[in-house]
Amino acid sequence: MEDDTRQRLLDAAEALFAEHGFVETSLRAITTRARANLAAVHYHFGSKDELLRAVFTRRLKVLNEERLARLAALETGGPVTVEAVLTAFIEPSLRLRRAGVQGERFTRLLGRAQIDASEALRDFLRDQYTPVLERFQRTLGRTLPQLQPEELRWRLYFTLGVLSFTYAGARLPQMPFAARVAGDEEWLLRQLIQFLAVGLRAPPVGEKTEEAA
Amino acid sequence: MEDDTRQRLLDAAEALFAEHGFVETSLRAITTRARANLAAVHYHFGSKDELLRAVFTRRLKVLNEERLARLAALETGGPVTVEAVLTAFIEPSLRLRRAGVQGERFTRLLGRAQIDASEALRDFLRDQYTPVLERFQRTLGRTLPQLQPEELRWRLYFTLGVLSFTYAGARLPQMPFAARVAGDEEWLLRQLIQFLAVGLRAPPVGEKTEEAA
DNA sequence: GCCTGTTTCAAACGTTTGTTTGAATTATCC
DNA sequence: GGATAATTCAAACAAACGTTTGAAACAGGC
Numbered sequence A, B: 001m002e003d004d005t006r007q008r009l010l011d012a013a014e015a016l017f018a019e020h021g022f023v024e025t026s027l028r029a030i031t032t033r034a035r036a037n038l039a040a041v042h043y044h045f046g047s048k049d050e051l052l053r054a055v056f057t058r059r060l061k062v063l064n065e066e067r068l069a070r071l072a073a074l075e076t077g078g079p080v081t082v083e084a085v086l087t088a089f090i091e092p093s094l095r096l097r098r099a100g101v102q103g104e105r106f107t108r109l110l111g112r113a114q115i116d117a118s119e120a121l122r123d124f125l126r127d128q129y130t131p132v133l134e135r136f137q138r139t140l141g142r143t144l145p146q147l148q149p150e151e152l153r154w155r156l157y158f159t160l161g162v163l164s165f166t167y168a169g170a171r172l173p174q175m176p177f178a179a180r181v182a183g184d185e186e187w188l189l190r191q192l193i194q195f196l197a198v199g200l201r202a203p204p205v206g207e208k209t210e211e212a213a
Numbered sequence C: 001g002c003c004t005g006t007t008t009c010a011a012a013c014g015t016t017t018g019t020t021t022g023a024a025t026t027a028t029c030c
Numbered sequence D: 001g002g003a004t005a006a007t008t009c010a011a012a013c014a015a016a017c018g019t020t021t022g023a024a025a026c027a028g029g030c
Helices: A004-020 A027-033 A040-044 A048-076 A082-098 A101-116 A119-143 A149-168 A185-201 B004-020 B027-033 B040-044 B048-076 B082-099 B101-116 B119-143 B149-168 B185-201
Strands: none
Touching: A004 A027, A004 A040, A004 A048, A004 A101, A027 A040, A048 A082, A048 A101, A048 A119, A082 A101, A082 A119, A082 A149, A082 A185, A101 A119, A101 A149, A101 B101, A101 B149, A119 A149, A149 A185, A149 B101, A149 B149, A149 B185, A185 B149, A185 B185, B004 B027, B004 B040, B004 B048, B004 B101, B027 B040, B048 B082, B048 B101, B048 B119, B082 B101, B082 B119, B082 B149, B082 B185, B101 B119, B101 B149, B119 B149, B149 B185
């Protein structure tokens, strides 16, 4: 059981980072939860920052590879719908949620990181995300040729905003959440795709399209 | 110049909290930037937490009151479009951005807080947001009677996700941001409303509506 | 059984944090 | 202008943090 401690540290860190954030989580809280010694973090990972990166690497690599594979598979066929592209991007992460409480914690951490992330982590995440986001944008642009590149980028930005916010599980007053999300990812996926697909497909703004009644 | 220091502290805290987050910002950094003594924070506000609340209160109160006033004004007339409701909610905050660098910092802080917020701040924000969100939901529900309450709530949730993400200014690889947002809030407003309005208006899911080609 | 490398452990390190204190300074009023 | 209150200031406080250390415990190979 040499790297059993390693896994327990990753699990504990993942849970606590997702729940309380990176800086608010102390190494003592992590090692206590993992039933490990305080120095174990530095022995196995070197520093707190590298522990955080390890938490991301463990799941993000396979996640984004699956996304890329799905997007690539789409383009071998004929024309592609917006819904299919969205599904290729969202479903892998949603499947992670379905897989268990640890996966759900990770997606929460992932959503948080998009806004929360400190300087150092941002570079790391950028390296991880750049390939899949560029591919995502390219595929989507081919499906929606009527959009100017800049307009497409903004709508992609909004899309990622919805996903980050939802994954992060931002608790809002009177909002659904706790009751619905747990164990009902199919409903959530359909809601997400329905909302995002029509938004992406909306006619370009150009001039003002409509206004108050 | 008794409460001049107070204002300078609020400005400095607002800027630093928005840029680096609450916990990552030390009182020493704040007081240095505000050209005030370290103890000034406790003299004027009592604690770091209360300083944060004061930063929010200063602008959030008038912001949400303006939103409520606009929504109320809408309902005096006849039928209301989704675009009008969205404008009533978004425009006041976007006007804050337009007003100057301090307003932009505040919206960034506001967007961050929706995800970042610690336990204590969450309760505070809930109290501030509950009235306007309930009103928002009620008005929107009347405009979109075909949506089940739960479906409406989710789409509202997605909407707030887009806004929080955009205000927070989450920097993504290859994403637009720096170039566009500054000084071009009209374009951003139209983009937001175009994207969100069609999403809110999308037909209810009920059964699956479409799938991969 | 001994040796070598890996892993764990308790203890301490130096910083930084939010907060408190009490005196010094400045403003306000009569 | 002297008394009174409001504000500023330098200095120190205890607590918590990430990190380091060096010895103890354990592992597997020969």
